[in-house]
Amino acid sequence: xRTTLAIILGKLIAYSSKLLNxxxxxxxxxxxxxxxxxxxxxKLSAKIxxxxxxxxxxxxxxxSRLISHFAASQGLKVIRNHTGSNLERGIxxxxxxxxxxxxxxxxxxxxxxxAFNLVVPKLNPNLIVFLNVFRDQLDRYxxxxxxxxxxxxxxxxxxxxxxxxxxxxxQNLAVLKKGFKGKVQQFGVKDYKIVGEGLSHKRxxxxxxxxxxxxxxxxxxxxIFQLTINNxxxxxxxxxxxxxxxxxxxxxxxxxxxxxxxxxQMILSLKNFSPxxxxxxKLDFGYIxxxxxxxxxxxxxxxxxxxxxxxxxxxxxxxxxxADGTDVSWIWDADFEQLKIExxxxxxxxxxxxxxxxxxxxxYSGFDPKNIIIEEDMKNALKQARKGLKGTLFILPTYTxxxxxxxxxxxxxxxxxxxxxx
Amino acid sequence: xxxxxxxLYGDLMNIYGDIGNIIALKKRLEWRGIEVExxxxxxxxxxxxxxxxxxxxxxxxxxxxxxxxxxxxxxGKGRIIKEEVERGVPLLSICGGYQLLGEYYKPHNSQKLxxxxxxxxxxxxxxxxxIGNIVIDSMFNTLVGFENHSGKTYxxxxxxxxxxxxxxxxxxxxxxxxxxIYKNAxxxxxxxxxxxxxxxxxxxxxxxxxxxxxxxxxxxxxLDDELENKAQQIAVSRFG
Numbered sequence: 082x083r084t085t086l087a088i089i090l091g092k093l094i095a096y097s098s099k100l101l102n103x104x105x106x107x108x109x110x111x112x113x114x115x116x117x118x119x120x121x122x123x124k125l126s127a128k129i130x131x132x133x134x135x136x137x138x139x140x141x142x143x144x145s146r147l148i149s150h151f152a153a154s155q156g157l158k159v160i161r162n163h164t165g166s167n168l169e170r171g172i173x174x175x176x177x178x179x180x181x182x183x184x185x186x187x188x189x190x191x192x193x194x195x196a197f198n199l200v201v202p203k204l205n206p207n208l209i210v211f212l213n214v215f216r217d218q219l220d221r222y223x224x225x226x227x228x229x230x231x232x233x234x235x236x237x238x239x240x241x242x243x244x245x246x247x248x249x250x251x252q253n254l255a256v257l258k259k260g261f262k263g264k265v266q267q268f269g270v271k272d273y274k275i276v277g278e279g280l281s282h283k284r285x286x287x288x289x290x291x292x293x294x295x296x297x298x299x300x301x302x303x304x305i306f307q308l309t310i311n312n313x314x315x316x317x318x319x320x321x322x323x324x325x326x327x328x329x330x331x332x333x334x335x336x337x338x339x340x341x342x343x344x345x346q347m348i349l350s351l352k353n354f355s356p357x358x359x360x361x362x363k364l365d366f367g368y369i370x371x372x373x374x375x376x377x378x379x380x381x382x383x384x385x386x387x388x389x390x391x392x393x394x395x396x397x398x399x400x401x402x403x404a405d406g407t408d409v410s411w412i413w414d415a416d417f418e419q420l421k422i423e424x425x426x427x428x429x430x431x432x433x434x435x436x437x438x439x440x441x442x443x444x445y446s447g448f449d450p451k452n453i454i455i456e457e458d459m460k461n462a463l464k465q466a467r468k469g470l471k472g473t474l475f476i477l478p479t480y481t482x483x484x485x486x487x488x489x490x491x492x493x494x495x496x497x498x499x500x501x502x503x
Numbered sequence: 504x505x506x507x508x509x510x511l512y513g514d515l516m517n518i519y520g521d522i523g524n525i526i527a528l529k530k531r532l533e534w535r536g537i538e539v540e541x542x543x544x545x546x547x548x549x550x551x552x553x554x555x556x557x558x559x560x561x562x563x564x565x566x567x568x569x570x571x572x573x574x575x576x577x578x579g580k581g582r583i584i585k586e587e588v589e590r591g592v593p594l595l596s597i598c599g600g601y602q603l604l605g606e607y608y609k610p611h612n613s614q615k616l617x618x619x620x621x622x623x624x625x626x627x628x629x630x631x632x633x634i635g636n637i638v639i640d641s642m643f644n645t646l647v648g649f650e651n652h653s654g655k656t657y658x659x660x661x662x663x664x665x666x667x668x669x670x671x672x673x674x675x676x677x678x679x680x681x682x683x684i685y686k687n688a689x690x691x692x693x694x695x696x697x698x699x700x701x702x703x704x705x706x707x708x709x710x711x712x713x714x715x716x717x718x719x720x721x722x723x724x725x726l727d728d729e730l731e732n733k734a735q736q737i738a739v740s741r742f743g
Contacts, residue, residue: 408520
């Protein structure tokens with residue numbers, strides 16, 4: 082009775098928030114329904130035969146989306162939490178919207194670093210994927226060591242039949258192998274390891290279960306690389322740029338193998354994969370790359386730096402809202418120096434609530450302040466950046482700045498509402 | 504002219520964006536045509552007297568901080584840095600670095616960990632997490648930053664605070680003091696990074712370093728700090 086009531090209330094909230102156009106109803110229904118029935122997630126997720134959980138600092142949304150794409154291409158019916166709502170209430174909201182009438186083969190749940198410990202015991206997943214752990218919003222999540230320790234404690238309490246997949250190149254995750262009673266499998270890229278905030282070449286050979294090799298980058302078009310599965314060498318043409326996307330692919334692909342999805346079908350289906358909003362979003366005048374922490378931002382800089390031309394422009398947007406982290410110190414740990422544009426005289430627009438901090442970071446990484454326009458308002462910033470643009474505009478926003486940008490682009494008819502995208 | 508900056512445990516104490524202070528010091532020297540070298544001094548490295556003209560020591564995670572505490576003592580680096588500070592060598596330490604240079608740190612359920620004893624302060628673990636933007640009044644006028652700590656630091660009699668809190672928690676959240684200044688050494692809880700948005704403080708450290716090294720007052724060339732000052736003013740108007 083309690084559960085039914087919780088579901089009905091949740092559906093009502095979702096319906097009215099959609100009707101009133103006040104957001105896609107991606108968290109509020111779950112929030113209130115959980116108050117009525119705290120066991121809602123356990124009950125509803127138990128009806129799904131296979132559940133997988135994805136966590137880590139960077140790449141959760143892209144990885145979830147890839148697994149979902151792989152599974153759907155095999156005809157599996159997938160349910161997952163959308164649009165970055167990776168807290169307990171986001172999971173509950175998703176489950177409520179489809180209960181009780183629909184049936185699913187696979188549930189894919191992305192959980193943020195903190196929600197993981199709360200929700201994993203309730204979901205009782207068949208597979209957990211740990212992507213990476215970097216410094217991110219220390220004001221919210223705390224330090225890396227304590228994040229990994231908490232994950233370690235959580236996986237000690239779950240069934241040893243749960244399959245665990247970790248990024249073998251992230252040395253911070255290695256302790257998870259010790260704490261878990263069951264089997265842990267590892268994925269990674271040959272000759273790379275993740276140190277501190279970035280990637281570097283590794284000295285010793287890791288024992289990887291899924292290993293990518295022979296990486297050839299193709300700029301913004303992605304990269305080509307190889308992988309051996311069942312003694313067969315497969316070549317993959319990934320349409321997402323940057324080494325960090327190879328890791329997201331590899332996590333999703335390895336998960337797909339463990340879920341017994343045909344590897345060749347997965348590779349074929351990449352042709353019509355489109356990334357999540359803001360993570361490498363292609364617009365007709367440029368690209369959007371989400372930046373939200375030092376490691377992620379540095380990886381984006383590494384990806385775009387070799388491609389920048391003198392007629393291109395950069396629009397950075399740094400907000401300090403709760404969802405971005407209120408501490409903007411992290412921009413000093415991000416390797417802006419990678420952009421190496423001193424000699425290119427690129428025009429740069431710095432925007433967002435902390436536009437001045439950004440401009441200062443750019444000045445100290447070698448950019449000429451004369452070429453930096455400071456415009457806190459995103460709408461005006463975008464206008465300034467596009468005015469007389471001859472090359473490509475690279476837009477690099479933090480999370481809430483990206484949502485704001487999405488709104489601006491939607492109003493001008495360039496993008497759909499994000500909650501309408503799947 | 505040339506300055507050598509010693510980045511204490513830069514490989515272990517580096518997650519709070521404090522490297523921005525090194526970047527600011529380095530750039531502000533380069534822009535004035537003064538040569539600069541940054542040397543990371545960590546577990547395996549030695550520090551010689553007279554080798555380093557300016558020390559920087561940032562914040563880190565608990566586990567790394569414990570490692571660093573024992574290395575400071577066992578390697579003798581703590582003793583040398585203390586003697587150098589007595590000689591007037593400038594030093595900036597933040598958060599974990601500041602705590603380690605005080606007299607001791609008292610964790611929740613274990614014995615006091617002895618500090619280097621440069622600052623006449625001591626720190627006790629607490630269950631309050633003091634997080635947020637911080638604005639203080641100091642001898643360098645207003646300073647802005649971001650604090651994130653649970654240790655509470657108390658000044659002993661005669662200790663001089665770096666400044667008084669206008670917004671935020673500061674040393675301990677109760678007596679309004681923030682940081683400590685002893686000779687040319689500063690300890691505080693201000694991340695942000697601190698020096699880029701507070702260029703007066705950055706230049707004070709550089710002038711002290713040049714004075715100690717070359718034995719005479721060195722007047723630094725004036726830089727265009729419009730962007731620096733504006734970033735500070737905006738932080739003050741938003742949080743102050």
